[in-house]
Amino acid sequence: MDFPMILQVLDATIRFATPLLLACLAGLFSERAGIFDIGLEGKMLAAALMAAAVAAVSGSAWIGLLAGIGASLALSAVHGVASITFRGNQLISGVAINFLAAGLTVLIAQSWFAEGGRTPSLQGAARFNPITLPGAEALRGVPVLGPIYYDVISGHAILVYVAALLVPLSWWVLFRTRFGLRLRAVGENPASVDTAGISVVRLRFAAVAICGVLCGIAGAYLATGLQAGFVKDMTAGRGYIALAALIFAKWRPWYALYACLLFGFLQALELRPDMIESVIRIKVQGQLLSALPYILTVVILAGFVGKAIPPRAGGEPYVKER
Amino acid sequence: MDKMPKWADVVLIPLISLLLAAILSALVIWAIGESPSKALWIMIDGALGSKYAWGYTLYYATNFIFTGLAVSVAFHARMFNIGGEGQAMLGGLGVALVCLYIPWPHWTLALLGATVGAALFGAAWSFVPAVLQAKRGSHIVITTIMFNFIAAALLNYLLVNQLKRPGSMEPATAKFPDPTHLPSFYDMLAPLGISFSRGAPANVSFLVALAACLFVWLLIWRTRLGYEIRAFGQSESAAKYAGISPTKIIVVSMTISGALAGMMALNNVMGEAERLVLNAVEGAGFIGIAVALMGRSHPVGVLLAAILFGALYQGGAILSQDTNIPVQLILVIQALVILFTGALDNMVRMPLERLFLALRRKPAAPAHTKPAE
Numbered sequence: 055m056d057f058p059m060i061l062q063v064l065d066a067t068i069r070f071a072t073p074l075l076l077a078c079l080a081g082l083f084s085e086r087a088g089i090f091d092i093g094l095e096g097k098m099l100a101a102a103l104m105a106a107a108v109a110a111v112s113g114s115a116w117i118g119l120l121a122g123i124g125a126s127l128a129l130s131a132v133h134g135v136a137s138i139t140f141r142g143n144q145l146i147s148g149v150a151i152n153f154l155a156a157g158l159t160v161l162i163a164q165s166w167f168a169e170g171g172r173t174p175s176l177q178g179a180a181r182f183n184p185i186t187l188p189g190a191e192a193l194r195g196v197p198v199l200g201p202i203y204y205d206v207i208s209g210h211a212i213l214v215y216v217a218a219l220l221v222p223l224s225w226w227v228l229f230r231t232r233f234g235l236r237l238r239a240v241g242e243n244p245a246s247v248d249t250a251g252i253s254v255v256r257l258r259f260a261a262v263a264i265c266g267v268l269c270g271i272a273g274a275y276l277a278t279g280l281q282a283g284f285v286k287d288m289t290a291g292r293g294y295i296a297l298a299a300l301i302f303a304k305w306r307p308w309y310a311l312y313a314c315l316l317f318g319f320l321q322a323l324e325l326r327p328d329m330i331e332s333v334i335r336i337k338v339q340g341q342l343l344s345a346l347p348y349i350l351t352v353v354i355l356a357g358f359v360g361k362a363i364p365p366r367a368g369g370e371p372y373v374k375e376r
Numbered sequence: 377m378d379k380m381p382k383w384a385d386v387v388l389i390p391l392i393s394l395l396l397a398a399i400l401s402a403l404v405i406w407a408i409g410e411s412p413s414k415a416l417w418i419m420i421d422g423a424l425g426s427k428y429a430w431g432y433t434l435y436y437a438t439n440f441i442f443t444g445l446a447v448s449v450a451f452h453a454r455m456f457n458i459g460g461e462g463q464a465m466l467g468g469l470g471v472a473l474v475c476l477y478i479p480w481p482h483w484t485l486a487l488l489g490a491t492v493g494a495a496l497f498g499a500a501w502s503f504v505p506a507v508l509q510a511k512r513g514s515h516i517v518i519t520t521i522m523f524n525f526i527a528a529a530l531l532n533y534l535l536v537n538q539l540k541r542p543g544s545m546e547p548a549t550a551k552f553p554d555p556t557h558l559p560s561f562y563d564m565l566a567p568l569g570i571s572f573s574r575g576a577p578a579n580v581s582f583l584v585a586l587a588a589c590l591f592v593w594l595l596i597w598r599t600r601l602g603y604e605i606r607a608f609g610q611s612e613s614a615a616k617y618a619g620i621s622p623t624k625i626i627v628v629s630m631t632i633s634g635a636l637a638g639m640m641a642l643n644n645v646m647g648e649a650e651r652l653v654l655n656a657v658e659g660a661g662f663i664g665i666a667v668a669l670m671g672r673s674h675p676v677g678v679l680l681a682a683i684l685f686g687a688l689y690q691g692g693a694i695l696s697q698d699t700n701i702p703v704q705l706i707l708v709i710q711a712l713v714i715l716f717t718g719a720l721d722n723m724v725r726m727p728l729e730r731l732f733l734a735l736r737r738k739p740a741a742p743a744h745t746k747p748a749e
Contacts, residue, residue, distance in 0.1 A: 070507050092521070142718065143719055144663070148719075149714055153714065157705065171702060294525065341530070355519060356514045364515070
């Protein structure tokens with residue numbers, strides 16, 4: 055194994071970690087406000103379709119992104135109405151949203167493009183193309199750090215950097231603003247927030263909406279950044295891995311970044327079984343690598359390695375006392 | 377005490393929810409440029425129009441009865457077992473091992489052995505999340521989701537590396553030996569002088585599914601354990617106060633749930649494919665959620681809902697053959713059923729409750745006369 059190969063894997067790690075990170079932050083806002091969301095997968099999928107479809111028609115990845123966010127927000131609204139307004143079971147609502155997206159995306163794609171449930175291949179401005187960060191070319195010659203900056207950090211789609219910036223932003227919003235304090239409070243003890251004269255319903259809807267926007271960006275990145283178009287079931291369980299990462303991160307933004315990088319790294323390794331073998335001299339099965347995020351999450355959740363404690367009011371509909 | 381008569385809760389609300397789901401599905405079909413009435417007709421004809429169609433409908437229904445019962449038993453203990461998919465995969469592994477490695481003299485014995493294998497493997501896969509929930513407080517939903525993915529990876533590994541037929545590229549086991557062949561409806565009905573479609577996959581495991589319905593009914597409503605499960609589901613603190621151990625109820629109800637989900641493999645692996653292939657479950661574990669919600673977690677309701685979903689699956693398959701509507705329409709309908717009967721239950725329930733209260737108030741001014749049921 056050599057240096058360029060490591061760079062290659064790290065580069066792939068960042069690309070795979072991005073959709074996970076966006077979805078994970080989406081889940082973070084929702085769950086911190088006390089709304090469980092296992093519909094991350096479905097929202098990403100819906101966003102991926104709309105982003106790719108609108109980008110294909112309009113020729114602009116940015117308009118596609120807006121459409122993707124719109125689709126994801128629509129499903130968020132369903133989730134909000136079901137779990138906040140009608141105080142339904144949030145988990146069941148999430149399951150329904152995942153199936154709705156899995157079915158509707160194929161139906162819509164088939165009806166619009168008639169290409170077997172996929173969108174046309176995107177080219178040029180219809181995709182988020184790699185951008186070169188300032189100074190990357192100039193610093194390329196610097197030993198070790200130059201190639202790392204040029205090959206790993208630079209040369210991704212803009213949404214990758216957006217996702218990275220969203221980590222400190224999420225931290226700041228959640229832990230340094232009044233809105234964030236209230237949002238977290240509503241996930242721990244909604245009655246106290248209500249007593250303070252703040253609307254629990256409005257706060258939770260705000261959290262669900264933020265979740266929708268972030269899932270929208272995640273889906274758009276999948277279809278117009280990572281890949282060049284929508285194919286059915288293209289999220290391939292990423293929403294669930296993001297959920298796993300969220301638990302792994304103990305519902306904290308910075309930990310979410312590390313967890314998603316770890317899971318992204320595992321996904322990148324899965325594509326390079328030869329590399330693991332050359333390092334540890336044991337053949338590791340690809341299936342083990344793909345199952346590892348889930349196994350790790352079960353172990354973490356069981357509290358064998360550090361305890362993950364979810365927001366206390368998570369999953370509970372808030373009933374105002376009369 | 378009750379805001380509504382029982383029949384409204386058991387029959388009226390599911391029917392209204394189903395109607396709402398049907399209306400939205402029709403809108404979806406209309407929106408993609410097809411005729412909803414024509415689609416409905418093709419689906420009904422494709423699912424119920426011939427013996428062959430019934431053979432497929434009941435085959436799918438058998439799967440959904442098992443997974444629906446699995447989700448129902450867990451629901452009674454207020455556990456949400458979303459891991460039916462993984463448990464059914466493991467059940468398939470159990471069936472495959474039993475059928476491949478034990479020389480069975482006759483299918484009746486093989487069926488018994490396979491039932492034990494399927495139930496044990498399925499139960500084992502729900503036992504771990506159950507213990508983690510009961511002892512460590514890990515959320516059962518998250519753990520069972522994770523176990524679905526771990527099961528998929530495990531089966532992928534076993535089929536690709538260990539159980540694959542030597543010399544074959546396909547990740548599937550060898551065909552099970554002939555004595556393990558389960559009689560299909562055709563075989564079963566021929567001696568009675570009834571000719572059933574030969575090609576349809578419905579088989580004797582449908583009867584096992586019916587027996588499982590009876591078993592679940594007896595368990596939940598006629599045994600002490602069932603009483604404890606329901607008590608725990610209604611109020612954990614009250615159950616604790618009555619001396620019921622939460623750990624026991626969580627572990628036992630989830631283990632039974634996993635065993636039922638695993639037994640689905642009797643139908644799809646042993647009865648139909650007669651070998652274990654990748655992704656044999658095909659989402660039936662998740663459909664169990666819709667079936668349990670619609671069937672109100674009652675075996676009779678589950679049976680009816682499973683047949684409805686069986687018809688939906690068969691009808692949807694025919695629909696995608698005959699028209700341009702993709703087979704994923706089934707997923708949309710399934711999602712809408714889950715949404716309306718599960719998450720949006722209150723949307724239907726609240727106005728109905730108000731309606732019934734208003735109706736009751738008018739005539740029954742002097743005494744609390746119970747409305748006719």
